Amino acid sequence: MRWILILSCLLSAVAVSAIDRPNILLIVSEDNGPELGCYGQPYVQTPVLDELAAGGMRFERAFVPQAGCSQSRAALLTGLYPHQNGQIGLATWKFRMYDEGTPNLVKRLNGVGYRTGIIGKLHINPESAFPFDFKAIPSSNFSRKNQTQYADKAREFIEASDEPFFLSVNYPDAHRPFITQVDGIPEKPLTADDVEPLAYFGLDTPDLRQQTADYLNCMSRLDSQIGELLAVLEASGKSRETLVVYMGDHGADMLRGKRTSYEGGVRVPLIVSWAGQIKSGQVRNELVSTLDLMPTFLKVTGAEPVENLLGWDLSQLFNGTDPEWRPYLFTEYHTHSAHNYYPQRTVRDDRYKLILNLMPGEVNPGYDYTRRKFFEENQEVVAEAPEPMRSAYQRMERPAEYELYDLESDPYEFTDLVDSTKHEEVFYRLKDELAQWQEDTDDPMRQRENVYRLKAEIDACIEEGGEASKAKLDLTYPDYFFTESEERKNVLFLAVDDMKDWVNCLGGYEGTVHTPNIDRLAARGTLFTNAHCPSPKCAPSRAAIMTGLMPSTTGLYGNGHWWYANYPDVVTIPAHFRNHGYRVAGAGKIFHHTAGNHPPNLWEDFQKLVFRDDPWFRGVKLNYPWSRHGPNPEGFPFSGVKGLGHENDWGSLGYDEPDYDDSRNAAYAVQFLQQKQDQPFFLACGLFRPHLPWYVPQKYFDQYLLEEVVLPGVKEDDLDDIPKAGQAFAKARRGDLETIQNAGKYREAVRAYLASITYADAQLGRVLDALDASDHAENTVVVLWSDHGWHLGEKGHWHKTTLWEEATRIPFIVSAPGYAPARCARPVSLIDLYPTLNDLCDLPLDEAHDGQSLVPLLEDSEAPWERPAIIQYESGNVAVRSDRYRYIRYRNGDEEFYDLKLDPYEWTNLADDTEAAPEKARLAKWATDEWVNPAPTKAGFDFNPDTFTWKEKTTGRLIDGNAQVHQK
Numbered sequence: 008m009r010w011i012l013i014l015s016c017l018l019s020a021v022a023v024s025a026i027d028r029p030n031i032l033l034i035v036s037e038d039n040g041p042e043l044g045c046y047g048q049p050y051v052q053t054p055v056l057d058e059l060a061a062g063g064m065r066f067e068r069a070f071v072p073q074a075g076c077s078q079s080r081a082a083l084l085t086g087l088y089p090h091q092n093g094q095i096g097l098a099t100w101k102f103r104m105y106d107e108g109t110p111n112l113v114k115r116l117n118g119v120g121y122r123t124g125i126i127g128k129l130h131i132n133p134e135s136a137f138p139f140d141f142k143a144i145p146s147s148n149f150s151r152k153n154q155t156q157y158a159d160k161a162r163e164f165i166e167a168s169d170e171p172f173f174l175s176v177n178y179p180d181a182h183r184p185f186i187t188q189v190d191g192i193p194e195k196p197l198t199a200d201d202v203e204p205l206a207y208f209g210l211d212t213p214d215l216r217q218q219t220a221d222y223l224n225c226m227s228r229l230d231s232q233i234g235e236l237l238a239v240l241e242a243s244g245k246s247r248e249t250l251v252v253y254m255g256d257h258g259a260d261m262l263r264g265k266r267t268s269y270e271g272g273v274r275v276p277l278i279v280s281w282a283g284q285i286k287s288g289q290v291r292n293e294l295v296s297t298l299d300l301m302p303t304f305l306k307v308t309g310a311e312p313v314e315n316l317l318g319w320d321l322s323q324l325f326n327g328t329d330p331e332w333r334p335y336l337f338t339e340y341h342t343h344s345a346h347n348y349y350p351q352r353t354v355r356d357d358r359y360k361l362i363l364n365l366m367p368g369e370v371n372p373g374y375d376y377t378r379r380k381f382f383e384e385n386q387e388v389v390a391e392a393p394e395p396m397r398s399a400y401q402r403m404e405r406p407a408e409y410e411l412y413d414l415e416s417d418p419y420e421f422t423d424l425v426d427s428t429k430h431e432e433v434f435y436r437l438k439d440e441l442a443q444w445q446e447d448t449d450d451p452m453r454q455r456e457n458v459y460r461l462k463a464e465i466d467a468c469i470e471e472g473g474e475a476s477k478a479k480l481d482l483t484y485p486d487y488f489f490t491e492s493e494e495r496k497n498v499l500f501l502a503v504d505d506m507k508d509w510v511n512c513l514g515g516y517e518g519t520v521h522t523p524n525i526d527r528l529a530a531r532g533t534l535f536t537n538a539h540c541p542s543p544k545c546a547p548s549r550a551a552i553m554t555g556l557m558p559s560t561t562g563l564y565g566n567g568h569w570w571y572a573n574y575p576d577v578v579t580i581p582a583h584f585r586n587h588g589y590r591v592a593g594a595g596k597i598f599h600h601t602a603g604n605h606p607p608n609l610w611e612d613f614q615k616l617v618f619r620d621d622p623w624f625r626g627v628k629l630n631y632p633w634s635r636h637g638p639n640p641e642g643f644p645f646s647g648v649k650g651l652g653h654e655n656d657w658g659s660l661g662y663d664e665p666d667y668d669d670s671r672n673a674a675y676a677v678q679f680l681q682q683k684q685d686q687p688f689f690l691a692c693g694l695f696r697p698h699l700p701w702y703v704p705q706k707y708f709d710q711y712l713l714e715e716v717v718l719p720g721v722k723e724d725d726l727d728d729i730p731k732a733g734q735a736f737a738k739a740r741r742g743d744l745e746t747i748q749n750a751g752k753y754r755e756a757v758r759a760y761l762a763s764i765t766y767a768d769a770q771l772g773r774v775l776d777a778l779d780a781s782d783h784a785e786n787t788v789v790v791l792w793s794d795h796g797w798h799l800g801e802k803g804h805w806h807k808t809t810l811w812e813e814a815t816r817i818p819f820i821v822s823a824p825g826y827a828p829a830r831c832a833r834p835v836s837l838i839d840l841y842p843t844l845n846d847l848c849d850l851p852l853d854e855a856h857d858g859q860s861l862v863p864l865l866e867d868s869e870a871p872w873e874r875p876a877i878i879q880y881e882s883g884n885v886a887v888r889s890d891r892y893r894y895i896r897y898r899n900g901d902e903e904f905y906d907l908k909l910d911p912y913e914w915t916n917l918a919d920d921t922e923a924a925p926e927k928a929r930l931a932k933w934a935t936d937e938w939v940n941p942a943p944t945k946a947g948f949d950f951n952p953d954t955f956t957w958k959e960k961t962t963g964r965l966i967d968g969n970a971q972v973h974q975k
Contacts, residue, residue: 035127050220301318359414498789506793537835559879692774701763788847885933
């Protein structure tokens with residue numbers, strides 16, 4: 008008998024060696040990793056697949072390019088990564104290949120006379136790209152009805168002709184729902200008591216055991232169905248001339264499985280068997296990809312090769328030799344349906360694996376989707392899990408940019424080594440390989456513009472409650488994934504602090520002020536000569552500018568208030584640009600540095616050097632230069648005025664100019680502009696000066712002779728005709744003014760303010776020079792603004808925080824490609840900046856804002872403009888500024904009214920003047936509508952600064968500020 012068997016094998020080998028056009032039977036199962044007996048799964052019974060592996064070759068380390076159904080199948084049939092062929096999400100959710108004409112396996116085999124067939128779903132768009140000769144059971148069949156039809160239809164196809172064939176049979180097991188038993192199969196289903204959870208869970212609960220048992224029951228049923236299929240092949244008499252390949256399309260639909268880049272998602276079973284042509288019993292440890300199947304099939308069938316495929320020919324391994332093989336293997340992830348967009352890229356070698364998360368710091372909706380849909384009870388289990396499993400799940404929910412794992416000692420990827428100094432060489436080596444692969448494959452998601460533009464398209468179909476609507480999903484990514492990002496305008500966002508209208512081009516100072524760089528920007532852009540802040544205080548003004556929402560909308564009226572508490576879903580200007588594919592970076596003061604006003608993960612890149620002591624990093628006071636020298640540096644106060652405190656001081660600290668904070672902020676912007684950018688950018692540079700204390704290099708003081716400094720216009724009885732509410736604002740900081748005056752330092756203080764303006768102007772000049780010298784000069788929108796003005800004694804006031812002209816009128820310039828220089832006298836507000844930038848950069852405006860676009864005024868500086876500028880200070884106090892007049896109404900009903908054409912210093916209150924009544928009434932209507940009403944009272948929140956979360960007191964709802972940084 009033994010000799011008969013040997014002779015039979017020899018004869019078979021001789022016969023098969025003459026086969027030059029083998030049949031191919033490709034068997035694909037759904038949603039399962041290598042949970043088979045032959046792969047060491049102890050609880051499952053899979054005798055058919057175990058025998059198939061024993062008679063051929065089993066790949067121990069086989070991977071799909073992406074852990075998703077359509078993505079894996081399109082990659083298999085095109086030999087291209089999903090980002091190369093375009094099928095980056097489910098076909099049922101409208102994702103599709105870029106080009107129907109992309110070469111694919113079906114077309115190539117049809118071209119050399121193969122009869123091609125598919126049983127089960129194709130799941131790729133467009134289906135017309137794959138001209139199968141035979142199609143059957145195209146539905147998903149997740150209910151597992153009429154399962155015997157798969158073998159019946161295979162028999163019909165195989166017996167139809169004598170042509171060589173390619174048949175792909177696609178089974179629904181083990182897709183959810185995990186059906187325990189169908190038609191009595193398996194005969195003895197596993198129960199929760201029979202199994203332990205899959206090892207890559209790292210958790211053990213009764214529910215996980217039951218889900219594991221039901222999943223393995225699906226695998227047993229799959230095995231029996233494949234047995235029926237192979238019996239059909241054997242009965243046809245064509246088994247000896249057929250190359251049989253079995254694979255899973257991706258890992259199981261479990262936590263840390265399907266829809267992830269972890270091993271549980273991308274590692275699959277792959278078994279290849281071909282009687283007489285493949286050395287039996289092989290267990291191969293090469294890194295292989297299902298991308299390798301197309302070049303392998305083309306090679307063994309003699310079909311025309313496809314150029315530039317990255318897969319390797321597996322037929323090199325059939326005879327058991329060990330040829331040189333790939334040292335690195337790559338996978339990726341984009342999205343599945345519209346619920347779980349979170350793009351990733353991975354590279355691994357024999358031991359280590361690096362994951363690149365393309366939206367670092369943001370919540371991974373795929374994790375949340377899977378947990379909510381299948382594992383809700385395990386949220387508490389995760390919180391109680393031991394390390395390192397607990398950290399692994401937390402990391403999965405909000406990953407950092409990179410994750411690094413040692414798969415030899417940590418095969419289930421629980422311990423992230425990215426911060427391990429011991430593994431620095433591994434990290435940088437794999438990082439370089441991954442970057443090179445992205446370049447070699449022309450990965451469109453190297454462009455952050457594409458990452459966030461696609462995110463915006465997907466987010467647009469998410470309805471209230473988090474559910475996605477296919478009807479609302481409008482995907483255009485095939486049209487822009489490979490377009491040049493340079494076509495979109497950049498934004499240079501320049502902010503200064505406490506700068507009133509004392510710049511040369513505005514003429515607000517009656518003497519000589521040195522602002523050559525602001526002047527040159529004004530000369531090439533539109534200078535708004537009647538521009539005003541939303542509020543004369545840092546936090547409410549900046550919050551309004553950055554959110555496009557007035558204080559009366561957000562409820563933020565003071566520096567210690569949080570707009571996030573009432574509006575946690577608001578999308579700020581930089582977040583909006585980042586959502587639409589911009590690289591968002593910055594330095595200096597943009598938001599006000601108070602908890603709840605400056606989301607810490609907003610920026611892709613932010614200059615932290617200057618702010619290493621600010622509240623977002625250390626919880627201490629802002630890093631003014633004097634704070635680095637302790638509370639009483641030698642020589643303090645530099646101004647010589649005792650009793651003013653640090654904030655009101657001025658003078659030169661003796662530093663070299665590059666060591667001053669704003670010099671560093673400008674240096675960051677200069678360095679950024681000198682770099683090559685591979686995507687459009689939003690660069691913010693915020694300067695503190697001329698905010699107090701007025702510490703600037705001596706040379707800027709020297710530009711102003713003390714005796715030539717012009718003091719502000721004042722009137723002794725100025726406050727006699729204004730109501731008590733106005734007088735209270737004026738007197739709030741009068742003590743500082745009187746202290747300075749009594750010390751004989753008033754003129755010095757004014758000079759210090761002027762010196763600070765000129766110092767700030769010089770830093771702006773450095774940034775503008777860098778822009779002009781860069782490749783970005785012709786395609787960058789430049790905006791310059793100040794958060795509010797400043798009183799230097801006008802109306803008896805020192806500081807900001809009033810509703811008069813000195814506190815609200817500010818420099819505001821917009822210079823945009825394609826728009827002619829102009830001076831515009833229309834009354835505008837910085838609340839208009841958000842929609843203006845949105846229009847200039849041609850971005851969709853995702854939500855309503857309180858401002859209106861200024862683009863009509865950029866096109867025509869004298870265009871009709873009905874709305875005045877609205878300024879709010881504290882709840883219920885409002886100023887309305889038209890082209891000529893200013894109306895003020897305080898919360899107690901007190902009023903002021905000024906004609907600034909005749910009375911530029913606002914010395915004469917016309918609120919009770921009958922002749923002025925019609926004009927006053929016209930402006931007063933703007934102070935009685937939604938512009939004045941305070942924000943509606945919201946439920947109280949408890950804020951946790953460590954986690955940047957708010958808990959709503961009445962409902963217990965938890966608001967994650969980090970998660971809202973880039974999305975609604």
